[in-house]
Amino acid sequence: MSQEIFLLPDVGEGLVEAEIVTWKVREGDVVTLNQPLVDIETAKATVELPSPYAGTVTKLHGDVGDVMHVHEPLITFDVGTASGDATPATSQHTAIVASDTEAPAGEGREAVLVGYGVANEDGLATRTHRRRGVTSTPLATISSASTPVSTPPTSLAPRSTPPVRLYAKQHGVDIESLTGSGRDGLITRDDVERALRADAPQDVSVTASVGSRGALNTSRFVGRDIESWATGPAEERIPVKGVLRSMSEAMVQSAFSAPHAVVWMRVDASATMELVAGLKTRPHTQGLRLSPLVIVALGLCDAARNFPGINSSFDAAAGEVIVRRSVNLGIAADTPRGLIVPNIKGADALNLIDMAKALNVLVEKARQGTTTPNEMIGTTLTITNVGPFGVDAAMPILPPGTGAILAIGKIAKAPWVHDDEIVVRHVVELALAFDHRQIDGALASRVLAHVGNFLNNPGVYLLAG
Amino acid sequence: MATTTMTMAKALNEGLRRALEEDKKVLLMGEDIGKLGGVFRITDGLQKDFGEDRVIDSPLAESAIVGTAVGLAIRGYRTVCEMQFDGFVYPAFDQIVSQVAKLHKRSDGAYVMGLVIRLPFQGGIGAIEHHSESPEAYFAHTAGLRVVACSTPNDAYWMIQQAIAHDDPIIFCEPKSRYWEKGEVDLDRPSHGLFETARRREGTDVTVIGYGASMKTILRAADTAASEGVSLEVIDARSLSPLDLDPMVTSIQKTGRFVTVQEAPHMASIGSELVAELTQRCFYSLRAPGVRVSGYHVPYPPTRLEEDYRPSVDRILDAVDRVMGFEG
Amino acid sequence: MTWGFVVKGESMIDEELVQLLTPEGQRVAHPDYESTLDGEAIFALYRDMVIVRRLCNESTSLQRQGQLALWAPIQGQEAAQIGAGRALQPMDFTFPTYREHGIAWCRGVPAQDVLRMFRAVSNGGWDPQKYRHSVPTVVLGNQALHAVGYAMGIQRDGAEEAVMTFFGDGASSQGDTLESFVWAASFNAPVVFFCQNNQWGISTPSSLQSKVPLYRRAQGFGFSGVRVDGNDVLAVYEVTKKALDNARVGGGPTLIEAYTYRMGAHTTSDDPTRYRIDAEVEVWKHRDPVERVKALLVHEYQAKGAAFDAVAHEAETMALQLREDVLAMGRPDPITMFDHAYASEHALIEEGRREMLELGISGGVH
Incomplete structure (x- = not known):
């Protein structure tokens, strides 16, 4: 004993409902595959629906004159009792429905003029697929990683984001002089802010001099001897490294x-x-x-x-x-x-x-x-x-x-x-x-x-x- | 290295000749391509040497030129279809997008759509209506097609041969205003693959990307820019679909600025695609947004006005100024 | 001629209609054509027609049961398609529309493969080179040019083969169809244009497509046209065979207008009651292509009921098998959409594949 429900199919008429015009079977009737079951009338045409199952009609879900909605139950069959064994087609159909969750004319589609209809997107409100193995990787990294560049350019433009560039420009920070602390040397807003603070007189973590005492008497800049005021150039640029x-x-x-x-x-x-x-x-x-x-x-x-x-x-x-x-x-x-x-x-x-x-x-x-x-x-x-x-x-x-x-x-x-x-x-x-x-x-x-x-x-x- | 100087028209002619010689399945078909040698003489002398069965003068119906080339492809022939002018490709549009682009897929690979559709494109020759169009984006937009554009005699010679040998259908864009300009052709080996970008000039400040007839204009603009102290890196896209983006990315990572140049209006165009892809890929390197120099969004003007419509040195340099001005 | 009624379109039937078998199953003589088929061969044609009709019915049922997106029935056109299809030689090549199920059957295309496109699991369905039967053309008229091009290839190969392409009265108005006439004539291409004039292009009557009988158009293009009773399988077979034979030996193209009738709807999405009258359908019911052959087999070859029953049973079995095969067609792995989009590597194809794999939309098995 197994039960099958025949849902009112989208017959390609572009409509979401149909009226039952004539029942050609009654509850209890034994029907064969493709036996006419019912005439339905859409706003465009009257269509005869053939039975997708061989079996016994156990329930008609509407009366003549009722307006039925596409993809809602029309007839329930008992497909195990017609002749003691289900037809191959029926058993096959059962198997398919079980294995193929996306039957072509399932409930998930809305009828239009031609074809199975428009997929119902209600179920798509939640995220069902998320990119594997690439979490929060910037696009620029993905694309450049996908194809290694054989000859890297000799002098790269400083990498930053346009908003940070604007911020730096508005505050008079020369972005070319900064070293990025972000991924792959990206110059971040923090770097610009840091540069802004560096320009103002402020605290720095001055060291405990436990090493070279001589350093006290020379002009040094974090590990680098700097030429005297008299002998050095007017402006000196020191690489940050x-x-x-x-x-x-x-x-x-x-x-x-x-x-x-x-x-x-x-x-x-x-x-x-x-x-x-x-x-x-x-x-x-x-x-x-x-x-x-x-x-x-x-x-x-x-x-x-x-x-x-x-x-x-x-x-x-x-x-x-x-x-x-x-x-x-x-x-x-x-x-x-x-x-x-x-x-x-x-x-x-x-x-x-x-x-x-x-x-x-x-x-x-x-x-x-x-x-x-x-x-x-x-x-x-x-x-x-x-x-x-x-x-x-x-x-x-x-x-x-x-x-x-x-x-x-x-x-x-x-x-x-x-x-x-x-x-x-x-x-x-x-x-x-x-x-x-x-x-x-x-x-x-x-x-x-x-x-x-x-x-x-x-x-x-x-x-x- | 055997190099020789020839016009682009001659280079195409020689390339077609070599393809005809090397593969008996190669055919040419088009209007007036036989005795006349084509309105631009690209096929000059080929019918005489290869016969009317291989260099086919066709009736005047572009859809039929392409449609029968599809049948010939199914039979195993590689037909080079000549569209007499860019503006005459539209009658064949249905065959190109409905059939040529789709049949390899629809036959699960059983059909090889190895055909080439030659398109003398872009303006600049002072012609009348429908003879100066740039329809490349229609085809680049269509999955199943490939679109390339040559800009030098050397590329013309090699790219036409590479296109004919390729198994995918290819829209082959020829800058008709450059047909009679001469250049060196290396008869021994191609400089690039068919779908590869070529760097035409090294520079440091702005990357300028173009194709076809625009390349010469861009190179002139680069000379002028250099005299003004701005260094342009010039890139010839060559392949419009697929785009060979990596060399462009490398260049923009260096310069931080780019400009695209084309004769077609920029709405939904090759330039639009370049700006989108390159902005995405070079986002962190950009000092300025990419700027497109293009034809205006009007039907191609009467050609007495075409030099005000086509990207000029002035308009390219104006775009360069704009991207250079972004960081002050 | 023994047409029973005069309805719309009858005026287009002229005395040049080639008919070898009346609707009642009586043989008639024709000055240019003679049936060459024996009883066995005619029975084989009968079997073909019964089977393709049964498979077509099953397909309509499958659509009504929600298992196909669409179906284009061939009821009424079985003789036109079987007669033409059986006149082909194995090496000939055919370029169909989406309603040539009888031709596909004759070319050996498995019935379920024909339904792949209609189940929307493929945009083709079979290997067109293997069966020498192209994938169905939906943008009507395009295929006529493909046929002429293929025929030009045959010429260049020096082969004794022919091409046949199919279209209807509707597509006879397409520019591509008419360009293909020009090309075929100019190049004397070995092609047969097989036009099934089934009287209706969806709701448009053939009288709107042409003010002269369609077959007469050929004359204007410089080749032969012939109108055949499309419901007479014997006549269709002989007319087509002669046209194909002529093409193979350099005789050039022929336009065959198979005068027939689309008994059913244009497709399962169509409602013909809105635009044509029942009386017209009734007229054509009397001209049924299958019944007249059955009558001939009974009275001329003494075919027995058991033989017909065997064919009916065979058709029934095949219909059930078709149903089973169609229901077994699951949703393809999405990543297969990238296969054969191009013949060689393409960056955007790789990009799409990669995204689909990374998003887990496909397991990557294909």
Whole structure:
């Protein structure tokens, strides 16, 4: 026993409905294939419909005079009982309907003058096909990738988008001078904005000079010696490449993705200075370069242990904040090639002597230019020491992907209220810049206060943990 | 390398001769192509040498020239149909778009529509009505057809042979105003494939793309531009369908600016297609939008006015100024 | 001549109508033509006509049941097509319209292949070179020029072959048809123009297409024209065979006007009751092409009912098989639309294919 429903077909008359004129069969009749079933009248003609099945008529879905809609049930058949076995045509038809979901004259079409009719597009409102293997790839990339160009042009026009070009033009930025930070060097709006900021007097992440002291006395531009005012050309163009390019790209990426905020404090670092001076006299520290930076590094790691949230990064793509319980401590290093930020892996686990040794190794390799790429990735917290340049403070920019950076100004004698008296103490200004997406001012302040306390009283922290 | 100097008309004649010699299935058919040698003498002397059965003077009915060429193609012949003038191809339009373009597909590949329809096109000869048209876009728009245009005697010599040997139907556009201009022809080997773009002049500031008769005008404009300090890179599209876009993309990635030149009105034209495709492919390199220099959107004017209608050096340079002015 | 009624169009029937078998099945003599077929051959023609009529009926049913987009019936024209189709030699080539199902049958094109276009799963349906029967021409008139061109190729090959092309009274007005007459005459092409004047171009009567009997047009172009009773398979066969034989030996073209009648609608989308009267159809019912041959077979060759029943059964079986074959024709893989659009590589074809694969519209199996 199987049931088949004959839907009123589109007979090509260009109409959506038809009136039943004469039934030529009754319910219960046994019919043969192509036996006339019914005369229907459309607005254009009267048409006789032959039976698509051999079987028994079990239901007529309308009466004479009824107006039936195309693709709606007209007659129901029982095709399993006519002679005990279905005709080959019937069984074949069943199979086809089951396998071919797009029968030519299915419900999905609207009758017109000629042909199966117009496909019903109601079902097309939702997206059913999405390009595979090419997600959000710009058209320009697809087409140029499809056929490799054998001879690349010698001088390429700077790649950017017309709106960015307009923006640059309106703000007087020469787009030819920019290096793109986007895909394949595309010059983005961020790059133009960065260039605009660069023109104005502003903060830059000045390095802690842990390398070439001589640099202090020469006029240098991020790793490049520049000729003197007297001897140099009137205007000089310096290609943005190498360390300069790395720095610029990193700073742009960070400055315009992470909202920076800064907390700062002045600290009496006299105890730290005394500790460092004392350590230098001990035999097992001979050959080690010891500086207050070692204590600052230990203090920042200690703060991270107490406030893990500071040792974090913001993963915008994943919509997550990553908190790491191990500090890779980056040290901004002013090297002959420019600013680099190598890090000490697992710095939070180091004691004073090991931290001093690690800093020594880091500085030496940076100075010699042997820092490996691996030593420059994975930084979680950073210290930049601008003190050696004689300045009091800095407002640093975070290396991309890190939660906080601590700037240390020069440690200098200054009048300070100590035990309710104004005395001369070693005072230093600390500034902690942080990614305000995941770190709030309270956390940052607690961290900075912890570092300040550490410098103020290092013996207690080092001994008591 | 055997090179010789000849006119484009002679180069086409020699190319056809060589094709007739190399393949006995090659036929020529058209109005007045036999004893007269065609109104432009492109087929001069060929009937005398190859006979009336292979160089067929036809009655005056373009649809029949193409329609019977279809039957001949089904029989295995490669017929080169001459349309006497561009404006006379329209009676054959039905056969070209309904049959020539579709029969390979409709026969599931059983029919090879290896026929060539030669079209002396574009204006510039001071003719009367219907003798100066640029109908190439109608055919480029039609799937199943290919459309090419030669601009030099060397290309004429080789492209006509390549077109005849090709298995797809090809609309072969000949710039009739350049028929009598001479150029070097390398008789040994072609410089390019039939469907390849050719760079005619290297430059750095603006890429100018054209085809057919416009090429000479563009090269003149490039000379003038150079004297004004603007360097034009000049590209001959040669194949109008399919377009060989990669060399154009390479050029525009360098210059960041481009101009297209054609005699046809620009509405839904080769230039329109070039601007669309090249903007899509070179979007990040563009310093200015692509600009089309074209005929105006009027029926081809009386030819006393045609030099004000066809792209001139002035109009090309004006377009160059416009794209150069975009970034100030 | 034994036409029973005078209705519209009768005035166009003149004494030059070649007829060898009356509607009643009686043989008649003609000064230029004589039937060369024996009883077996005539029975074979009868069988052909019964089968193509039955297959045509099945196709109409399939359309009424929503399984075909369209169908163009040939009822009434079976003798014209079978007589012409059986007069062809294997190496001859034919250029049809979309209503030449009887010719396709004679050329050996499988019946289901004829229906591929009407089921809208193909724009052709068969290998035209294999069956030497071109794909159906829908832009009427175009095919007449293809036939002449092909015939010119035969001339250049020095082959003894002929071409036949088909069109109706409607397409006789097309410029291409008339240009093909010019060409065929000028080049003496081995082509036979077989015009089935079925009296109606959809709703347009043949009297609007021509003010002279169509076959007489040939004279103006410089070749022979002949009008044959298109419902007389014996006459159609002899007239066509003579024209083809003449063409093969360099005798040039012939225009045959097979005077017949389209008993059914133009297509399943048509309603002929709007433009023609029942009386006219009734007249032509008496001229049925199948019945007169059956009568001849009965009274001249003593054919028995069992033989006719066997043919009917064979036709029935083929109709069921056709139904099964048609219903089995599923939707082609969309990517096949790119196949054979060009004979060689084409960037836009590759672009389309790639998009379809990347969007997952096609699995890429083809």
